[in-house]
Amino acid sequence: MTEAAIRTEGLSKFYGSVRALNDLSMEVTAGEVFGFLGPNGAGKTTTIRLLLGLIRPSAGKAEIFGLDSCSEPVEAHRRLSYVPAEAGLWPSLTGEETLHLLGKVNGHVDEVYRDQLVKRFELDSSRKIRAYSRGNRQKVILIAALMSRPDLMIFDEPTSGLDPLMEHEFRNCVSEARQRGQTVFLSSHILSEVEALCDRVAILRNGRLVEIGTLEEMRHLSALKMEITFAKDIPDLSAVPGVATLQSAGRTVSLQLTGPVKPLLEALAASEITELVSREPSLEELFLSLYGEGQLPKASGAHA
């Protein structure tokens, strides 16, 4: 029954020989907060501009609430708002005038909510855009996107330039939006933000989708970190399936485990253990491993 807020099918964009986005197929369900991650140049902004119909796909298609991004952009845009990574605004307008203008263009604005947002983000809206700092400009477009309470909000690095307090305020806004049933598509480099907000995450690298799923699912895919301190001798664990990067210091062994835990437990059964610490990888470690391991497949992929 749940409707797809965003759906792409084989979506691709090539700039000459540069494959900015290659064959992306995914779905974002209405009502979820979806994180979109990847290293610089992975194709995140390209995807978002394709979703908005600002650029044309080389292949495939994108739909917003079932409306084609290319052929029915206006209908699609009535239901969404967009925060670009870098805003182009009119330097001679004040913040208030800008919000007024963009509200008129949107057609519907929750004015009470807008004024509330101006207060919450501590924006001095009587100043001219020219006189704003970068963070304050970012606040203007954030408020402009939030104030119409659309069904879908697409954010491209929305908090770049915001101070920690304002970033916290942004998180509150996204949480409220989720409670109201709005869909959020969030591209960000701030992993703690994504970890705190997102139900599901997709990871892009070199224009390809490498992972998609909930954070839980992703953690299972990656290694579990363990530190085991033995009372006496250290058993040989290198042959145990799933165990990698063994390091020992004194009686303590650090290892990484992928896959089921049972073989390791069986191998440890005979030994006397004084301490066992196991830790799930943080999102950051997850991404460092995922981004980093890109080097090899990319090199071999170039020849394929």
Place this chain on the structure above:
Amino acid sequence: MARRTLLGVLPSAVLWGVVFGLFVASSALSYAGIYKTQADRDSLAAAFGANVSTSALFGPAPQLQTVAGFTVFKIWLTVALIGGIWGLMASTKLLRGDEDSGRWELLLSGATTREQATFQVLLGLLGGTVALWIATAALAVATGRSPEFNVAVRPALYLALSLATTAFMFMGVGAFTSQLGAARRQAAAYGGWILGISYALRMVADSGTGLHWLIWTSPLGWVEMLQPLTSPKPISLLPIFGFTCLLGYLSVVLAGRRDVGASLIQERSRSGPRLLLLSGHMGLAVRMLRPVIASWGTAVAAVGVLLGYIAYAAGETLSKSSMQTIYARLGASGAGIKAFLGVSFLMLAVMLSFVAVGQLTAVRAEEADQRLDQFLARPVTRIGWLAGRLAIAVSFLAALGILSGVMAWLGVAIESSAVSLPTLLAAGLNIAAPAVCILGISTLVFGFLPRATAIVGYGLVSWSLLVEFVGGIGALNHWIFDTSLFHQMNAAPAIGPNITSDSWMAAIGVAAALAGCILFARRDIQGG
């Protein structure tokens, strides 16, 4: 940094130097052709020489019966205004423009202080004016050797110097206002005010109202008093150099006192909301265009009234001169006031074409700066947005055409009632036709090669202009002559507008604009 600046100004300095030199050559040599007999020359001197309105507008005309007097009278003000604007633009660009774009911070993170850096830029700019002077001087000296002009080397050098002084002074003005304004545009605007005020001051001084001493308060007045060739007064080089050195010194001092990117005059950065016109993309476009509308409107009105005003006298002398054949080749056949007005409206047509291209470069800038994304990510169609901008541009062009007709009529009406309002209104609308054509072609280019919009648009206008004038001298094959859009337009009011070719130009413009809109709707939005 001095070398960097010099390289930055050198091309335009040499270009304008050559243009100024050509002004000298062409007006010196054409005088001999137009005013052949002493009687012609005396009547010219009688018509303009003691005329207060002429001297208020263009400066005094002491010796119009000589080639030298006529040449100086004819070109000094044009050169002074162009030179002043060029000086302002060059210095605000290299001082303030580079600062605004953050390039200064890179240079300053090296060992130089802000004072030193500013001083170096000023040295580079000085080099630019010297280059301009040398280029003008070379042509002036060469022209001086011709028997008609017959000017020795030293007076020719002094003539070139006097022509270079306004550029020199306004480089100083630009350097100074670069310290005052919050951005380059504002620095240039302050400088423009200073240029306008100094023109107004010397106009009052020359209007015969007993306020002649005011001439000493005006930078353009000092230039006027140099009076090369006729009765040179090198004494007024003193205030010129003194003023410029003072401005240069103040710029260096002020540059050291303020922060990079800051201004001494605080812009009103805070204001209550003015929501006028802010109801959508078209309203915003009109609001953003207001300064452009105001300045082009003033320029077209002023040129229209001036040309209308001098048309009567100019038309009288024209009917007796060989210029008439040149005018006829430009399409302004017939004699007298109407032929003169025909060529005048050609100049206004060129202005309107520049306005047309300017509209499209503004459209492209909106896309390149990603302001367009704000609209297109909302419920606004691409075609609706572009068509709105084009509608505004066409209305603006039509309004400017009508304004030029009305103002020219007012100018003519001061002296005579030789040309009727409807005739001049038709001439005004006539010049909108090539402008609409160029607007359409620029839109087409914007539709498939957005980054080339400005180059192709301005290139087309420049080509048409060049062909028109080279063709006017009679040195062109008619196929090439026909590629000039201005040649396709009849030189109304010398002859009636050619409705067929005007309609063709408008139709080509509309078709190209439509194609441009469709292509724009299908392409990628491209940032800068």
